[in-house]
Amino acid sequence: MSVLGRVRARPQATAGVALTLPVAVFFVVFWLVPFLAAIYLSFTDYEMAGTPNWIGLANYERMFADPGFLNSAWITVVYTVCTVVPTIVLALLVAVPLSRPGRLNRWLRALVMIPAVMPLAATSMVWVIIYSDRGLANTLLGLVGIDPQSWLTSSDLAIWALVVMVVWKSMGLFVIILTAGLQALPGEVYEAAAIDGSGAVTTFTRITLPLLRRTLLFVLVISVAGSMQAFVPAFLLTGGGPADATQVLPYYIWANAFPYEHMGYAAAMGMVLLAAMVIVSALQFGFLKGGDE
Amino acid sequence: MRAGTILRAVWLIVAVGFMLLPVYAMLVVASAPDDTDLRGLVFNGFHLPENIGLLFGEGNLPTYLRNSLILCVGTGVLDVIFSAAAGYAMAQLSFPGRRVLFALVIGTLALTPMVLVIPVFLIVKELGWVNTFQGMMVPGMISAFGVFLVRQFALGIPKELLMAARVDGAGEFRIFARIAAPLLKPALITLFLVHFLAQWDNLLWPLIVANEQELWPLPVGLANFQSEVGITYHLTTTAALVTAVPPFILMVALQRYYVAGLTFGGLKR
Structure with a gap:
């Protein structure tokens, strides 16, 4: 075996290195080096022109005195909580009955994929029309006797207009994921529960939710991460406005880095966003793992 | 009841x-x-056909559409090839540096683009790739998701199958191309689909790296559509509809793979 093993090991090593080399080089050049560079830049005063000068923690100190950053951080928190919670609750309420067999459900499951597969850029342009003065949102409100609103140009409403669109957009995706998760659950458990005379609500809270924990964790993690990094809705619907009311942190980072060229400062804010994302993911894993035993 | x-x-x-x-x-x-x-x-x-005809007759929509197709198909094919090779090797071959590479892949899965775009832009600028197709394409060419997806899938290839081929005297590259690659097909189709859809919707990177209108893909084009001459609300909506069609066709044709891609990580242990 040892001789044979040695003979076999050499070509495997050669092939392994050759097959992974392009990917390894790529990850070093476009992920590892930029990540290290971002850490370095966050301690400098780098603007697009000129050379970076080391300024220690000055960027990080500046952040906590910068109303623009504090505003963006707060809006990101509100935006994340208010998109994630309704999306998951609504998606569950649709997915649970939708995962049952039946011809109607098969059709509805196919239809749910349509909004899910729409590109966010296209979706955003459609919702700009929906939120326009003469658009669908005001028309529907008119039916129940509410005056037309300026959804995207009112600093009170704009963030909620974004939230509604994002809930609608991500709901489709999560219905599909949750439906797939529900369909993978063992049927016998439900039969046993039915024989025991367990009601629909008890079955849901005592059986479905615990069994679905893994899928729920997955949905929670990707939706929180998605919301914390969301740039496109704010960019396309409101341009961060009106009066910075929808200036989520990714938008503020982008605006500082590119139009304004404060790259050092933007890099530091990127680091804070990354740290926040890592902490929040760890908390979610801890929280849902904790209930396992 | x-x-x-x-x-x-x-x-x-x-x-x-x-x-x-x-x-x-x-x-x-x-x-x-x-x-x-x-x-x-x-x-x-x-009036949908007329509206589409109008947008294709004049204006920049055909350019945006062409750019998006080049971007998505080009990087999608490259991602499939490189991820297939690396994912298979990481799952089935023993070679020096395997663990380090795996740690690198997992680590990059957690990084947010908001951290990377600034230094990657500086690298691309250094290479002289600002306002070029390679500048738009190369940094997003390989995804950590792709390598990870293929690796997880390739773990399921039976070792005996590969051993049997080795005993028969097949070389490692031949085993990869002739035995492993066909078995990986479902994962590779899923990867292409996921990559295509993500790239089709990628606004941030082209926005940063491409200032010239002839290079813009659909998301950047759509963002500036309203400012083009003669463009009204309803034609912007028509353009949005056109943008939604290719992903829709792919989704209908490859529905099974689409769901597999979405649920990857949610169901697997």
């Missing part, structure tokens, strides 16, 4: 109806003759 069934059906129809309402509104406005009625409730004739 019967009442419960009916109640469920009604709730589902109402809920799915609401989910489809914006899609329906898009169809209505995109088919309108002009932008006097933006409610998106009632069809005022069906």
Whole structure:
């Protein structure tokens, strides 16, 4: 075996290195080096022109005195909580009955994929029309006797207009994921529960939710991460406005880095966003793992 | 019991109806003759073909569409090839540096683009790739998701199969190309689909790296559509509809793989 093993090991090593080399080089050049560079830049005063000068923690100190950053951080928190919670609750309420067999459900499951597969850029342009003065949102409100609103140009409403669109957009995706998760659950458990005379609500809270924990964790993690990094809705619907009311942190980072060229400062804010994302993911894993035993 | 069934059906129809309402509104406005009625409730004739003809006759939509196709198909194919090779090797071959590479892949899965875009832009600028196709394509060419997806899938290839081929005297590259690659096909189709859809919707990177309109893919083009000459609300909606068509066709053709891609990580242990 040892001789044979040695003979076999050499070509495997050669092939392994050759097959992974392009990917390894790529990850070093476009992920590892930029990540290290971002850490370095966050301690400098780098603007697009000129050379970076080391300024220690000055960027990080500046952040906590910068109303623009504090505003963006707060809006990101509100935006994340208010998109994630309704999306998951609504998606569950649709997915649970939708995962049952039946011809109607098969059709509805196919239809749910349509909004899910729409590109966010296209979706955003459609919702700009929906939120326009003469658009669908005001028309529907008119039916129940509410005056037309300026959804995207009112600093009170704009963030909620974004939230509604994002809930609608991500709901489709999560219905599909949750439906797939529900369909993978063992049927016998439900039969046993039915024989025991367990009601629909008890079955849901005592059986479905615990069994679905893994899928729920997955949905929670990707939706929180998605919301914390969301740039496109704010960019396309409101341009961060009106009066910075929808200036989520990714938008503020982008605006500082590119139009304004404060790259050092933007890099530091990127680091804070990354740290926040890592902490929040760890908390979610801890929280849902904790209930396992 | 019967009442419960009916109640469920009604709730589902109402809920799915609401989910489809914006899609329906898009169809209505995109088919309108002009932008006097933006409610998106009632069809005022069906002018969709004319509107599409108008957008393809003049204006930049065909350019954006072409750029998006080059971007998505080009990087999608490269991602599939490189991820297949690396994912297979990481799952089935023993070679120096395997663990380090795996740690690198997992680590990059957690990084947010907001951290990377600044230094990657500086690298691309250093390479002289600003305002070029390679500048738009190369940094997003390989995804950590792709390598990870293929690796997880390749772990399921039976070792005996590969050993048997080795005993028969097949070389490692031949085993990869002839035995492993065909077995990886479902994962590779899923990867291509996921990559295509993500790239089709990528606004941030092209926005940063491409200032010239001839290079813009659809998301950047759409963002600036309103400012083009002669473009009205209903034609913007028509353009949005055109943008949604290729992902829709792919999704219909590859529905199974689409769901597999979405649920990857959610169901697997």
